[in-house]
Structures are given as structure tokens and as C-alpha cells.
Amino acid sequence: MDNAREFKSPKLEGACSIHGITPKWRPIGRKHYGGHIERLIGTMMTSHVQFLPGTTMSNVIARGKIESEKDAVLTISEFTKWFAGEVEIYNYKEHSALRCPPSEMWEKSFTSPTGLITQPTIITDPFKFRLDFMPEKRRQIHPVGVKLFLRKYWSPELKNLIGMRNVVIKYDPYALYTVWARVGKEYIELHFSDLTHEDFSYEEYLIEGATKRLSKPRTMRPGTVLIRDKNEEIVEEAKKTTKKSKKNEQAIKAYAKHTLNQHFGSQKISIGNPSSDIDFSKAPDIYEIEDE
Template sequence: MTRQQAERAGRLLGLHSSTVYKLRRRFLRHPVTSAVAPMSRGPKMGNKRLDPNSEQVIQEVLKEWLPCQRRLAHPLLDLTLEVRRRCLLAGLKPPGRNTVARRWAEYREAQAAALADAPSAAVAPGTFSAATPLDIVQIDHTQADVIVVDDWFRRPLGRPWLSVAIDLATRCVMGIYLSMDRPNAATVALLLSRVALPKAAWLDSLELEPQEQEVSWPMHGLPKALHLDNAAEFHGRALRMGCAQYGVELMYRPVGRPQFGGHVERMNRTLMERLRGLPGATGNSPKGRKARRPEQEAVLTLAEFERWLAVEVAQRYHHSEHRGLAGATPASAWQAMAQVHPPRQLPPGPEEAMQFLVQFMPMAQRIVQSYGLSLFNIRYWHPIFAAWRELRRKVVVRYHPEDLSRVFVSAGGRRYIEVGYADVRRPRISLWEQRAACRHLRAEGQRQLSEALIFKAIEQQRRIVDSARQATRVAQRQVPRKEAVPLGPWSPTPAPPAAELDYSQTPDPFPVEIWDSPWPKTA
């Protein structure tokens, strides 16, 4: 192209001759019409005009701060405020809300692209599985859709918490645990003990009816990996150390992705569907719950509900056809796979079982003093402390929140010894009672808490409860019966009421201390 040709083309196109040469070079490199389209002005796509330091702050908030937040009412607003706060602390000009929104969208797109390129993306969703028994055991907690009543007056207590462990390879339920308290580290310890230990002793403790004596639950063993969500009780130091002791790997689901635990979530749904026919069932939705009034229909105690669950899982679920097993039953799948790949077992004996349970209990570190050791303002003593206190050894203390009358102490972290109160006259108490007594004493102005004050407050509270229970029983006995309503002129005259007896002088028909329950509540 000569100079005259370039100038003539420029006059026709309204461009400078040098621009004509640029368009010609672009067209020769890529001979399509879009190559000579007018070039857009301004920054090119992908270029960022934000200050690099502010850009780094946004990326830190997206990668470090945002994944740690569980529930945000207004995610974009909270994200913008956090970026603005950090920029002001660093002396930077904070970016606008639209800029933060664009960076957030780019971050989510990058995450989606990385997930699509991952090797696991080649596997279809819902195909997370295991090849042999106890390769992967999923654990989850849920609040049961049924209201239970107390053992004494059959009054509603509320909905219990149900913890379930399921084996992915055979779909067998490895263990269940029921409690009225929210799941904690002790809940996980007791559930894992039922997973790893034989369940015969636990089934015997349920006091099944004669027609239910054939309940068999042979599934047990040490899992190779635990698949967990991100609840606080699954991130405790006791669980990590216990799993490291027995060679159990911990696997966590992505935050806010319940579908990654689909097996145990589906198991919970199956059990909740079976609860709909029980008296006191609440349903899985609060809609219409007030009209149903499940509190008035509730009749099952916590022990009776646990017995019902044991029969439901061991006799019904384990022997029902499972779609995920191509029509086989979980019990038959366990029997077939366990013969080829036997699961790991703990050494037999009650001592090994207790040591396993202790390894997963909540823990604390203490130094043995001249008086022994102190935990929750309570003194404990063992003759071996006489040797340890000279060395001022730091020991690991494991405790059960439901029973503080004994703890388990280890100087090396391997073998634990059982240690009781320094004052053997003290009654057994729970951690909940101890904390309630401390709150009561502080409310009364007691700044210096001692063991004697704590146990005195607990005994006073127990006496109040016993007096209230006795007064309630007497009041219920003395309620007069309603007289019969005459049905017509031919109705017989009702008999005169019998003379009232003074039931307050009769012996107490319930001479049982309710605080005296067997511990631990496990096999």
C-alpha cells in the first residue's frame, strides 16, 4: 500500500493514514471483518485500576475472612464493611461497594472453575462411596422430630438430640446416641465408643421386652476415616488426639455444603419419617405444630425412645432392601464384605474399652500440687500424686461432663488412671450443676468460690427440687375426682365420696435418688 493509497483510504474512512496501516496489518494477521472493527477506548477487559494494596485487602477478606463466617444476614454489606475497616486501619482509600461486588463475583467464578477442573469433577455427583467396611464413617447430629416426657410425672421435656454414625460401604448404622443436651465433645466420645465396641452390653442395658430379645447389632470396629461437618465438637482437641492415637483420619465437608454428607443426611431423614407415627411427633416443619399439640400426645420417655430406635435400626432398617446396595440389605452387605475385609477391632476387655472412651473425652492440663489437682474448683487426689507433686509434673486430665465424681489422669498421655474426689463424702455432680451453682453464688455476691460453697449450693438446689417433687405428688393425689353427671331422671344417685386419706403420712413410694444414674451411658 503506497502513501497515496493510505491517505485516500483515510479520507474515505475518516481516519489518519497511520491508522489505516494498523488496520491493514491487523487484517493480514487475521483476515476476518472483525479484525478491522473500531478499537474500543479506555481500559481493556481484565485491567484493574484499583490500588494494589486495596486489591490485596479485598483478596485477603475473600480468602480468609469470608470462609470463617457461618451465617451473614447481608453478605455483600458485611463484606464491604470488613474491607472498608481494614483499608482504614491500613491508611488506604476504601473501594466502593460495586468494586467489592465485582471482586466477589470474580472470586466465586474462579472457585467454580477450579472445582470443575478438579479430578473429582469427573465423578458424577452423589457417587461418593467406599469399597470396604469402615473405610469412611459419616457422623451427624439432628434434633429428633418427637417430644419425650420425664420418667416421673410423664410431663413433656422437649425434643432430644440424635447422633448417628453410618458406614458408607454397607449403609449400616454403626451407632446412635440420644441426649437432651446439645452435642458436645462427650457426645462424640460416647458415639465413637458405640461404633468401635460390641453393642451387646448396651442392648442389655436397654432392658428390651422378651419379644425384643432377638435384636442383633453385630456391626462394630475402628473406622479408617470419619467424615464430619464443621461443627465445633468435631474440631476439638480431644477428638483430634483420640483419632491420632488410634489411626483414624478426619475428613471435613466444605462449609455450607450439606450435600457432601448425603448418606448420613438421608439416614436422618429416613428415621425422622419413621417417627411420624409415634405419639408426640412434631413433624419436620413448624407449620401447623400448634394445632397438632404434640406436647399433649407425648408418652415416650428418653429411655423408651432409645429402645424404640434400637429395634427400628437393628431389626427393620438393617434387614430392609436398600436402593444404594442394588437391592441388598445393609446386614447382608456387612456380613459379605466383613468376611473378605475384616474391620479393625479393639483388644477385648473392659480396660481397653474404658481406655478408648477416655481418649475421646474432653481434656484439660494441670500441674499436680501439694493438695493434688484442682478441676472446676474441685480437688482430686490419688496416692500416686505423692510422687508426682515432688516433680511438679504436668498431667492430662480427662473428664465426663455428666459425672465429675471421677476423672482420668495421665502423666505421659498414654495410660490413664481413675482419680476420685479428695473428699470422698462429696456426692456425684455434673458439670451443668457445677456451673449453675457457680452462677448462683456469683449472683449472691460471692467472689471467692470454694469447693465447700459449690457443693453446699448444689445440695440446697437438690433439696428444693426434691421438696417441689414431693409437693407436686401430694397435690396430684389430693385432687378430688369429678362427680358423675346425671344422664337423666332415671340415672342412679351417685354414691357418696369416700373419706379422704391423709397421704402425706404414707411412706414415699419413690425412694430413688434421680441423680443416681449409671455412668458412663455406653456399652
């Protein structure tokens, strides 16, 4: 397996442990370990999936003017059935590299030179094996049953288990009418408490929840609106005060820098006292100047 998160989840590793399966992951940075799988995915995408109405193609440039959401016609459930059919067709169609159908090569790999067929390990309980690898939730068992996917599930076998917490509930994403509670090593089958509810998928459950959230009215009582407006005024006033304070601080720093650049100092310049031997009370002496 590659190193995707879903292949390293505790749930998957737990299910593998139950059935004696040892997970092996592709070495990081060694893409050639999964080359045959990557090639198969590429073949299925370019030769099959990208011809479906609503395809998004491999990138925006390849998609061009295709309106994927407008053209799409298959639900996830329908697409799953279609894809399973395409895989079966691929399995019984001659492969260009193998020069025979993949199904035939599979049979050869389990056939000895003497013609003896050795089958892989057979799963004794296929349904339980499938359940072990299904997605799961953990819930408490209430007097009304198990609450899950906006529904209530019940079975008479839950009567003696009311109050039990952290119970593993397995579910099939494509059919939520039935879920299974794991108690010990066994599974208890649960169905809708309200038998008038129709079966639905996990995809439809997500859509239902999103629709309810979008359609929920969003109203405020008048008092709440006034408080919100007052809070906005507080924030705006704080912005103005902070802005003014920052401007004053910048002005002080600019003035200090200007003063420093002009070499203004705090030292005083001392001026000498006039000579005391001059008598300013006497008239000045007048000298005659000869013309040349």
C-alpha cells in the same frame, strides 16, 4: 465428617493421630457426600425425637402452642440412653432401601464371596481408646489433688507428681465422680477426695454454677453507692455541656451560611464627592412657568 468446629479441633485430631486414624472431611459445598447421614438424622428426628414430651419441633411454626420447657421430662443422660436404644432398634429393623436390616448389610460388607468373614481392625484396649476421645481439661496437681468442677480429685499415685503443671485430665460428661489424669502414655484414675459427694453430670455442674451465681447477694456499701451516683451526675452534666456546645456550633454555621446566601460581602461602597462648583450660599433662581 462435615466441617463443624468440633470435628476439626486439635483434641480430636490428636486422638486420631494416636490411633493412626486419618480424618477426612466432606468437601465444602458438596452436601451430597453426607446425604445418607442427613437422611438418617431426618428419620430419627421426624419419626422418633419429635414425638418425645418437650420437643421443640423443627421450627416455631411446627411447634405451635407446645410448651417445650413445661412438657420436657428427660434429662440429657436419660435422653442419651433412650436414643442409644432407638439406634439399636433401627439397626435391627428392615430398611426400606436396603431391603434388609442395616446390621445384616454391615455383616455382608465384611463377608467375602467364599463366606470368609474379615473383621475390621480390632481395638486392643477399648477403654483407653474411649478415654483418648473424651473431653479434657488441663490442670496442675496440688498437694490436695486436682481441682476440677468445683471438686477435688485424688489418688495415692499423685504423691510423686505434686507440682506438675498442664496435666491432661479426661472426664466423662455423664459421670464426673471419676476422672483420669494422663501421665505419659498411661492414665491414673482419680476420684472425689470427699467420699460423701455423690456422682453428678457435667449438665448438673453447669446448673449448680448458674444457681450459685444467681443466688449470690449483690450489695454495695453506702460509700460505693454515693460514688456511683456522683459518676452518673458527671456523665449527665457532660451530656448537657456537649449538647449546648454542639448547638452553639450549629448556630454559628447556620448564620455563616445565611450570610453567604444573602451576598453580604466585606467590600465597601464608595460614594462620590459633590461637585465643588456649586455655591450653596446663594439664593436659588426662580423661573416663571407659562400655563398652556
